[in-house]
């Protein structure tokens with residue numbers, strides 16, 4: 596289908612800041628795919644905290660690259676058109692993709708995506724389940740497999756993993772992936788989500804608002820080989836008490852104090868380490884995304900959907916994410 600000259604609905608912002616009020620519903624031309632791109636019709640997109648952090652200006656001056664900017668990286672949809680260099684997809688294919696933070700574009704009826712960052716969506720995986728996966732599950736996967744050295748087929752040595760914010764987008768995938776890797780999982784979340792997090796496979800769950808939860812104390816006395824840290828405000832001293840001899844804290848939101856601790860621990864050859872983690876799109880992204888989608892298809896991994904919003908109410912999805920209390924993923928549908 597040739598979409599040249601057609602208009603689409605999209606949500607974009609024009610400057611840093613403004614939160615929900617900064618989002619504007621517009622009609623803009625449907626983008627044309629370049630040689631290595633596919634044009635995708637939106638079935639579902641998911642919001643990640645980084646989307647509104649970019650709007651806040653936390654990654655300025657690099658992101659967004661220009662205004663106005665259509666945010667959101669995680670999209671499931673149907674291929675409408677393929678660039679001449681794309682051989683692995685055709686019109687009508689159902690797919691899931693991850694856009695670079697630099698390009699965004701997901702909060703719209705159509706978007707263009709690199710063929711090399713796109714994978715098929717099997718019918719067993721709904722668009723919403725698929726759209727939840729890219730940033731959150733790839734981050735959980737990276738933290739566990741690369742930083743923590745967990746083997747997802749369970750063939751590695753048994754490790755003790757702590758997942759902080761286990762009810763969130765990243766955390767709920769991290770708990771499930773860590774269990775696939777045959778680890779012992781301690782998880783923290785709010786009281787209302789403790790049963791859910793247990794049902795995802797966590798061996799023990801702490802309410803982060805209790806003294807034991809705040810102290811990250813494992814009820815069974817475990818010392819953690821790795822901590823997937825998807826929150827803020829926990830001092831190194833609290834982590835240190837709970838880490839095993841060579842334990843690592845994998846910080847998903849590294850601030851200044853994390854970078855200091857990271858440098859200090861490296862320079863002093865300390866055994867307990869702080870590891871700042873940033874998800875990057877690279878040559879392994881497509882395969883990893885494909886494997887994660889397959890795990891969902893096989894029923895080994897699930898996407899918990901917090902809530903769904905129509906594109907016409909995308910600002911409500913944005914507000915929900917900014918509020919910081921999502922349970923699983925926030926989804927936007929056309």
Ligand SMILES: NC(=O)c1ccc[n+]([C@@H]2O[C@H](COP(=O)([O-])OP(=O)(O)OC[C@H]3O[C@@H](n4cnc5c(N)ncnc54)[C@H](OP(=O)(O)O)[C@@H]3O)[C@@H](O)[C@H]2O)c1
Nearest residue numbers: 644760762763764765785803825826847872873874920921
């Ligand atoms: N570095 C990277 O490449 C990368 C990639 C992805 C995400 N991130 C970052 O990782 C963080 C988590 O992302 P996300 O998508 O999982 O966020 P999210 O879905 O918005 O997380 C919300 C959840 O976190 C829980 N929570 C918040 N503070 C907590 C604490 N101190 N202890 C336990 N639970 C807590 C909340 O529980 P309650 O509602 O009960 O408070 C809520 O269920 C964000 O800061 C995000 O920007 C970084």
